[in-house]
Amino acid sequence: MDLAYLAEWANLLIRWLHLITGIAWIGTSFYFIGLDNQLDPPRDGNPLVKGEQWSIHGGGFYHKQKYANAPASLPEKLHWFKWEAYWTWISGFSLFMLIYWGQANTYLVDPAVMDLSPGVAVAISAAMLVAGWVVYDLACRSKWGENEALLSAFGVGLLVVAAFAACHIFSGRGAFLQIGAMTGTIMVANVAMVIIPGQRKMVAAMQAGQVPDAKYGRWGKQRSVHNTYLTLPVLFLMISPHYPMTWGAEWNWVVLLAITLAGALVRQFFVQRQFGRNPVALPAAAAVVIGIMAFVLMPARTPAGMAAPAFAEVQAITAARCATCHAARPTQEGFAEAPKGVRLDEPGQIRRWAQSIRQQVATEAMPPGNLTEITAEERASLIAWVAAGAPRE
Ligand code: HEC
Numbered sequence: 001m002d003l004a005y006l007a008e009w010a011n012l013l014i015r016w017l018h019l020i021t022g023i024a025w026i027g028t029s030f031y032f033i034g035l036d037n038q039l040d041p042p043r044d045g046n047p048l049v050k051g052e053q054w055s056i057h058g059g060g061f062y063h064k065q066k067y068a069n070a071p072a073s074l075p076e077k078l079h080w081f082k083w084e085a086y087w088t089w090i091s092g093f094s095l096f097m098l099i100y101w102g103q104a105n106t107y108l109v110d111p112a113v114m115d116l117s118p119g120v121a122v123a124i125s126a127a128m129l130v131a132g133w134v135v136y137d138l139a140c141r142s143k144w145g146e147n148e149a150l151l152s153a154f155g156v157g158l159l160v161v162a163a164f165a166a167c168h169i170f171s172g173r174g175a176f177l178q179i180g181a182m183t184g185t186i187m188v189a190n191v192a193m194v195i196i197p198g199q200r201k202m203v204a205a206m207q208a209g210q211v212p213d214a215k216y217g218r219w220g221k222q223r224s225v226h227n228t229y230l231t232l233p234v235l236f237l238m239i240s241p242h243y244p245m246t247w248g249a250e251w252n253w254v255v256l257l258a259i260t261l262a263g264a265l266v267r268q269f270f271v272q273r274q275f276g277r278n279p280v281a282l283p284a285a286a287a288v289v290i291g292i293m294a295f296v297l298m299p300a301r302t303p304a305g306m307a308a309p310a311f312a313e314v315q316a317i318t319a320a321r322c323a324t325c326h327a328a329r330p331t332q333e334g335f336a337e338a339p340k341g342v343r344l345d346e347p348g349q350i351r352r353w354a355q356s357i358r359q360q361v362a363t364e365a366m367p368p369g370n371l372t373e374i375t376a377e378e379r380a381s382l383i384a385w386v387a388a389g390a391p392r393e
Helices: 003-037 083-101 118-141 148-169 172-207 214-242 252-274 281-296 311-321 347-352 354-362 376-387
Strands: 049-057 060-067
Touching (some): 003 083, 003 214, 083 118, 148 252
Antiparallel strands (some): 049 060
């Protein structure tokens, strides 16, 4: 049995599931926030109804009404929204365990950041997942929790601390995913621990012939609004592994904060538009922040005063530092095939991937966790070779 090979299939299937359920969940989040923000007074004047929306979609007319607290009686069938959230987390957490915990040496630990054993790294990662939720939840439930401005400031502070800590404990890539996982965990826990239990109490009260306490509606709404602002940041963090220029940067925790902030601003813009406002300053600010990041992180094209090395030297470096994984049959444990199909064990292949090699080596994304202990001089050689046009001589 080739475990590394089977793990690749598990990776594919779980990732596929994660995308599907994540799209379903964020889709409902966008839909219901938009619905809530665009309610008109009810045409039939029902005093229990807070507002209604008429819409047309897929060739049909729809009429949705939102009750201020609850309808006079429970309908026979009530549609709940929870499994898309739960399965997003189950699949996401499985993937996180499979990759970042299962191969902690490769993905979570970077000895240049902190020389952790895999076991300790996984323990810290797990503790941070739990702590993020506990601290956030306590803040929401505290007596300041009703003050949205104060709570938002606290939330941003929590993110700053978490990002700084993660980026000084884990590899850059691992840190970004760790913060993504913590944010996703908070979002799902909002559903599982606050919104759904509150709704259960509301339904139970109605079954007992009582009017549900309005606080459950208020609490649920608060968490649901938090979740919507977290959607864009969390999606950036989830795709960040593909972009080593972000997490490979020296000040990667600042990059993390800047881009997640930009995402939240863009989400805020769309929410404001639902109220009929058009604050273009928000996406403009997001564009400026990302523009500055792109400019600041631009790599120098050629290391100063460095002549291109001979191709033989390039081959020697890739053979020693890369081809343990990037070969048709990798010798590195845990690898069944050349990662991402990138083979660096043949002259033609090395030249073919020249630009990607520069990108990966300059940002120190490769070798992961510097497993093969490439030196700074060897990195500079590879970069100088690509800058000179990847010559074959
Ligand atoms: C320990 C195994 C290992 C070593 C050693 C290693 N890599 Fe990788 N490499 C990987 C993995 C795993 C990926 C896929 C990363 C991912 O999942 O995004 C990868 C991806 C890449 C990619 C494709 C990136 C992309 O997504 O487009 C390039 C290019 C690359 N490596 C270059 C190198 C170079 C150059 C070296 C040597 C300096 C090197 N690698 C050493 C494991 C390794």
